[in-house]
Amino acid sequence: GQQVMQIPQYQHVQEGEDFTTYCNSSTTLSNIQWYKQRPGGHPVFLIQLVKSGEVKKQKRLTFQFGEAKKNSSLHITATQTTDVGTYFCAGRGTYKYIFGTGTRLKVLA
């Protein structure tokens, strides 16, 4: 069945450093979503990517969808303590979303 993996599992950065998490699917995706989950909270939608090679930006966050629509990345420029949390990708195959394993980000002030 479809699997979605994320690397790294954990990332500790100094405030102001950049951060990237990578998402890889075993199958081609129709679209991919990214969510952020704060400690003790629930996932909150960040963005959805649909087109091959698509790049979207939200302030310091840059999202990319691979040309083959099997991988994606989230890059945060100049991290802040408010970026702390776990970032999940969710890839859609036919009609359902499979969540990735998540990358937990810690930002050291």
Added chain:
Amino acid sequence: EAEVAQSPRYKITEKSQAVAFWCDPISGHATLYWYRQILGQGPELLVQFQDESVVDDSQLPKDRFSAERLKGVDSTLKIQPAELGDSAMYLCASSKLAGDYNEQFFGPGTRLTVL
């Protein structure tokens, strides 16, 4: 701002007991999801409804879990009997049916502990 409601927020039960969780999605959202999230892992889809119909329940342990959305609005997830391995966060989410755009709105979840 509209939110997905879930109750209870916390549930402690003994193994072999029955438990039930309730979810009220955002008004007008046709799609409703139940996820299970084990600590340190990503949410795992248990069941997905489109209105009152089940779209996918391939990962739902049907010998002990059941889910319903009778009028296509709120939904109930039941576990009977509960097992130790069922301890997890149970998240409900909803989304509009809007073409290929399916932003999922999550509720606060029900934290289940089975003793």
